[in-house]
Amino acid sequence: MKRIAMITAFCCTAFAGAVWCAGIWNDTNFTMEERKWQACPTDLVAGANDGVGDGSHHPADDCGICHGSNGVAASKVLTISATVYDSRAARRPVPGAEIVFQDYAGNSYSMVANDLGILWSEDPMSGDTSLGSADDSNTWRYKAWVVAGGGERPMMTMPAVGGMMVPRMSCNMHHVVSGTLGGLWAAPASTLRSYPATGLSYQKHIFPILRSKCGPCHIPGETVAEQGLDDTFDYGAGLDLMTYGGSAVEAEGTVHAKKGIRTIVNTSTPDASELFAKTIYGGTHGGGEFWGGDNPDYRALRQWIAEGALEN
Ligand code: HEC
Ligand code: HEC
Structure with a gap:
């Protein structure tokens, strides 16, 4: 079922x-x-x-x-x-x-x-x-x-x-x-009820956001949907947001290598992170729009990136 x-x-x-x-x-x-x-x-x-x-x-x-x-x-x-x-x-x-x-x-x-x-x-x-x-x-x-x-x-x-x-x-x-x-x-609701202003943790605060909002598509392994005819679509886009450093899953002899969260953040200029280019105010993202700039999830992610985007 x-x-x-x-x-x-x-x-x-x-x-x-x-x-x-x-x-x-x-x-x-x-x-x-x-x-x-x-x-x-x-x-x-x-x-x-x-x-x-x-x-x-x-x-x-x-x-x-x-x-x-x-x-x-x-x-x-x-x-x-x-x-x-x-x-x-x-x-x-x-x-x-x-x-x-x-x-x-x-x-x-x-x-x-x-x-x-x-x-x-x-x-x-x-x-x-x-x-x-x-x-x-x-x-x-x-x-x-x-x-x-x-x-x-x-x-x-x-x-x-x-x-x-x-x-x-x-x-x-x-x-x-x-x-x-x-x-x-x-x-648009925030994933966790509240976030600390500083000292953000990947495990406690960031992963739950990624799991809830990004997990449906950015998972490890093959994520190409066959639509019949020649129409295929990769809804995961080579990006695995369920792991920090990316993943390489082998299935039927093919290795599906994907990038992790670390590759889409810019710790010196957090707002220039690709993560935000894709998820704020729409833009052209296969997953669509997630947040405006005042969203608690966004602010938590931004703070975590500014603090070095650690796997803490
Ligand atoms: C295992 C078989 C089966 C499944 C699965 C099933 N139904 Fe039914 N359903 C029936 C039977 C048998 C009747 C009675 C049909 C009749 O009265 O002719 C019925 C009647 C109904 C009715 C009319 C009675 C009422 O509840 O008002 C509705 C509406 C309905 N089903 C909706 C659904 C929906 C929506 C689903 C899926 C979530 C569903 N059914 C799944 C077998 C099933
Ligand atoms: C419904 C599926 C779906 C969801 C959910 C989703 N995305 Fe995506 N994402 C895509 C698709 C499809 C692409 C490829 C097309 C594109 O670049 O927009 C993509 C591309 C991306 C890219 C560019 C990757 C690259 O290397 O080109 C980033 C960054 C990204 N998504 C971040 C996110 C984040 C962060 C979330 C969660 C907040 C998220 N996505 C949720 C479908 C999704």
Whole structure:
């Protein structure tokens, strides 16, 4: 059973991209690379596509196993379903989290999680009809965003729904391979409740921040997501923020060497650290924006760098 790891976030912010409006998708622009930065559509009523019922069973399960047209609950086919959790450990559901989908035809859908963090829809999805009938979930392609806890986060990957036994769709499919893809904890809230003004510790203060905010992507080992065709995407970007000095993990004969936190800090001019160039106020970061300059996490990181970025 795969669990999904998601963020906290809340209302969609203004759409930043330009080349994006309904009905213009095709094979060349409905790709993860093309769409990864795009912000959530703003013209939706939260929960407008919520499915009918209580939905109080099988949290975290792949609902489509039963709620597909060949499943035991074929009387109630769900097109989209998910359980939203606050972290990869899937301990706490996030009631009220909104998931927004946009399908290949440019239709957008909004669903809000119930008190168990579960959401679902029965509304039809449009597929890429050059691949077959839109009734066949093999043709469905979609971009998704998680909106909760004061921020919004795009799902980084756009896996095809196809290849399964029954037509269905489940957010778990974003969390393939190591379960690290997709939406993630990226709330603007600080990671620890408080930090000392000086004497910051890598182990006590810095690692928890990196683990919580960066861990979904910057982990050791291979982090290339295969998207079918020729579309691959390295969501870890050769950077392992779970180790101080980097890592080299061997898998199936290939060594995946990655840099650690030490390589992205500038101890003489902390503000010139690549870490901040990527994570403050957006910028062009595969992981998106994390903090403004007054955020407690940011201030703790900056102080730790100014004190020499030690592995203390
Ligand atoms: C092991 C099979 C199975 C799984 C997994 C499963 N369901 Fe169901 N579900 C059923 C059956 C069977 C029914 C009754 C169908 C009927 O009444 O025709 C049902 C009914 C429902 C209903 C209508 C009753 C109600 O609760 O209001 C909803 C909504 C629902 N399921 C949502 C979900 C969601 C969302 C998921 C995933 C988190 C899920 N189900 C996972 C088997 C399953
Ligand atoms: C959702 C996945 C994701 C998360 C979470 C994430 N990043 Fe990234 N990061 C990427 C991707 C993809 C790239 C490569 C594209 C780019 O350079 O922006 C990247 C690149 C970087 C780079 C440039 C690395 C290089 O050598 O080119 C830095 C620095 C970085 N991220 C820092 C961070 C920090 C610090 C955090 C946590 C606060 C974080 N990232 C969280 C996906 C992520």
